[in-house]
Amino acid sequence: MIFLFANNAWLSVTGRLAEAGDHGLFGTGQNMVMGIQVNDMGVFLGIILGCMVGYLVNRLGNFKFNKYLAPYEGTKFAYLIIIFATILLAVIVTYVWPLINHGVNVIVSGMTSSGSLGFFSYGFLNRMLLPVGMHHLLWMPLHFTPMGGTAQIAGEAVSGAYNIWLAQLGSIDTVSQMHPAIGFLVNFGPTAFPLAIGLAFIKTAKPENKEKVKAIVFPAIILAALAGTTEPIEFLFLFVAPVLWLAHAVMFGFSFFISDVLGLKVMIGSIPETLPSLFVPTELGRQWLIIPIILLLAVMEYFIFKTLILKLNLPTIGRDVMEETSETNASVTSSNPQPDLGIIVNGLGGVDNIVEIYNCYTRLRLDVKDASKVNINLLKTFPSSGVVDKQKHIQIIIGLGVEELRESLEAYVEALQQGTITLSKNNNLGSIYAPAHGEIIPIEHVPDDVFSNKMMGNGFAIKNHDGNVYSPVDGTIVSIFPTLHAIGLEDKQGNSLLIHMGIDTVDLKGAPFTLSVKEGQTIKKGDLLATIDTHAIKAANKDDMVIVLAVENFVGNLLITQGNVDTSTEIYQF
Template sequence: MKKKLMDAMQQFSKGMFVPVLILPIAGLLIAFGNLFTNAKLAEIMPFLKAPAINGFGRMLSGSLVSILTNLGLIFCVGLAVGLAKEKKSHAGFTAVLSYLVYINAMNIYMSINKLLVPADKLRGSGQAMVLGVQVLDMGVFLGIILGIIVALIHNRYVNTEFDGAWQTYGGPRLVFIILIPIMVLLAVIFTYVWPPVQGAISSLGNFIRATGNFGIFLYGLLDRLLIPTGLHHLVYTPFLYTQIGGVAEIGGKVIEGARNIYFAEIADPKILRLSSTVIYDARGLSKMFGLLGAALAMYHTAKPSKKTAIKAILISAAVTSLIAGVTEPLEFSFLFTAPILFVAHSVLNGLGMVVLNIFDVRAIGPNGVIDFLLYNIPLGVAKTSWPMFILIGLVQAVVYYFIFRLLITKLNLKTPGREEETEETKLYSKKDYVAKQEGEKSGNANGDLAATVVEALGGADNIEKVDNCYTRLRLIIKDTSKVDQTALKGTGASGVIVKDRNVQVVYGLQVTKIRKAVDDFLGIQGE
């Protein structure tokens, strides 16, 4: 049971990437549109006052806010596509149809039973307008629930075909036929089940906010501690995209979730001060500053004979964390060799968020310095207190440095560059991968890399499924005893996680390129 539950959570976490990773793009474009409508910037750059430019900015930021108010549909389709094993486009199309059936079935049922509140009393009633249809306000949770159900039915019946006159009703059409009564039945059930669930969710959000700094610390701690399992997405997603992270009415629209509220607020020039719920998206502090101090500590404590080699690795990983907010290459450099450092990192990450809250800092940088500049600088100091974010970050970098250095030296931890002289420094082999990319080795570079990866995974016959998320190659392996972790690290991986038959190989931002090379090598085409 435990194994099945873990596998299911792993699959769900992986499927969440489809909708979750697209939302920061919307946020960036909202912030970019805000540049064109910023009054202070217009004083410095008068051309921004031109109606065409100002209008473009308003259209860009204003139109993308609609994504934040329709997250149920986005998560429904995204999860269905992410969890579908094949024919993903059919799964996405079916998800849209199922979502429409559900909301209209609920509206009709509630109307028949006189459960709908007057349109002018929606605020605080637990009901909302979804795609122009009044239903119970389930927000992102509706999309998650329906997306999972669509994916389960799709995976079970999408390849079921009939003969003769019934042939038309097989495959993806059969999936939709089965889903119609399920959606109608769910609409009736949730009409009565969801209100108490809604109350429980609201109470959870209130409890977390009521615990103040302790709740913030716990959030920051778990956000890092769960990284090895890949389940940290299940920690931050509810805060960022559901009412657990806060509810606010902005521009006449009800917005749920800390990040969504932030995006909506930066698009509304009338907002004088950003919401306090944004603190739950302050994960950028340790990404931009703390881990830089950790990298410097590991470099200074490395053996003199290995400093030259380790410098390139640590600089590359630190820059990736700073610029793109991708921390795993650096975190995995000490996660397995010195897990106590990872615990310290998790604790310091949570404490950093608490300090930001104490000083009332609302600046964020969830995906590194580029996000930080686009989100915060145009809004000004009054809204974000971004200079204090930088100051606290610099202090955090110093704290990271001294704590990491103390633990490494006192406990003689085998961080990169401190291995025995006879041992290979695992992360240095990234140079081999770079050499292959540049064609310095004979043969096809991508083919050589893919062959090495496949061989290290026990061969093509040992691989059941290949997938990837933002930074990890995710695989299902028949026999994990055949997995050569040292060889995988020789292809540029900064970490390898083996859990039952699930194997995750951490490559960082180049994972998409490696996934494609492996797919090509194995002859996997299309989906």
């Protein structure tokens, strides 16, 4: 709204509001929005503003002032800057957009004089401009202004392809030839292409996903055929496989090209839009071509999509694992909500650090006093779709069950404040202690990409140790690698752990390692697992650090990130 009113105000002050003609503001590059006349940018404006706002919030959302101006820092400051940036953009657009609109008009004029190639260009650009919402700058002038052609029908001058079609349809008994501009209305997008695309998606989907894919694409195919709305099926591949969109745009252009070459001159669209074509004499409209062209286009599109998806291994719908979803992403059980809620309270730095608890439609929003006390890694262990860290403002993405969670959390915090319940500091599924006496380093600092990039799981490492490796948990020895350099464990909660002794020590074929356990053995925290000959490892130019991985657990909470530790030190929480 700031953009629209600023844009209108500058156009008014500088005297550049377009004058409406016989066809309104079509073709002028301006339009009426919310009762005011503005530059007609359509959806493209929303994309530009969205990118601008996102950029400025990311850059300025954590901006800090002197304590006396603290109420205006952070997102409040970002919002203030966004207001002025929006006004500036609205002014700049009044000078830039007319040039863009003029360029589009030149392109449109060229299409009308280029025969069948012009029709191909129209169809191709129509699809290419759709994602940014600028396709209306292409079709509206052709459909409703003299740029789409002018004809004398029943003694009156009619301009625009759509207007000409309606006029000729109303006087069909006196028409001897359908106007060439009607070729711009021959749109097989709702009928031929959605069916082909849907069948290609079903064909290339994994066998276990085919029924799920059918449940998604068939309603989209029906919607396109009956209402002419093709975006639901087109947007299934636009972002995940842009190459398919390019191929689709070429086929869309080809549909206009082949229709013009064959002389099809009736309006084609959704089924209801196509029905009036039945009233046109076949020698004028040649509508007997409709079914053959639909079949031709559908077969071509199907094989093009299927081939590209398989050859390029494109991640279209059904090609990957499709999870069953529920209407809420997380929930709190009424029987025993405290463990999960304890994670939130501990993650926020305790009850005394919580200022306010509230929610929007899908997010639990939490304000805290001291941002340094917040443990984001611990908060991420709470079942949710993600955690947003805004320093003193934390958001946990929950879904439609967020209001119930907020009420439960408020009651839980109130009970903690009144002392009727106590907060456990171990609201987790398991703890890992140090496996050796030495210096801890986070997994990200391990000099091996497989470990530092968490390809095998989250965890930590111990360096500068004495060579003795102890069990970090109570559990069972699940596996021992033949080269003795790695031991697999399972704790009492069923969490899988891996103790990896050294980096690239598999090459040493077990020589530096003496194991004190065997597979299937039950162990206690602190039991000796193995002894490492650190001198032999270093002599082989290998690193002897002991790495602990919570296999398949990528969230976890590292409690200590530096310093010396021993086997009594709790290092990691699930």
